[in-house]
Amino acid sequence: MTKENLFALSLFPYLGFLWFLTKSGQTPRLALVGFYVLLIFVVVTIPAGIYAKQVYGQELANVDWLHGSAESFLSLSNILVVLGFRQAVMQRTKPTPDRPADSSADKPSA
Template sequence: MISKDALFAISLFPYLGFLWFISSSKLMPRLALYGFYGTLVFVGITIPAGIYAKVHYKEALANVDWLHGGAELFLTLSNILIVLGFWKAVKQLKAKNSPENTQA
């Protein structure tokens, strides 16, 4: 059976492929793209925070509230950027396709 840590490490490769694809496609709203990259920041912060929690507190990251909350803040910010990016793109598309902007 594969460990959860190994599965987590392996899962980064498809995500990096996803980031490469959406970055090169130029179809992703820029703000949403920043949010997806922000997820990597979350991972980059979570790993050392988890190690610190294990070494210093002898606990899992989820059991050290101030560390866990700090790490989750970056995931929350990433999610907000993704939502705002798509919201802005939908709003622009609706404005572009509104009856006032269409040619008769």
């Protein structure tokens, strides 16, 4: 099996992952957007790889400006996922009138 075929086949489990994540309704919205932005990375990477091969006769990883441009979508995806989950954690740990702040961090450990 070639790496291109493996790459294409890996999309199906990821699409299933996105479907279940979306259907659960429990994923922070910004994190979910980040997971979907990863699909943009895939869509951009495929033609970039073809362009690198046809124009430069190189693998995508060897054409720095093109590879970096494609990888920027991966970075954006990661940032959105982290910020989405960070936001959810911050909201969950924020004290409310009916739930005091968790003071267990202030207690010395035995």
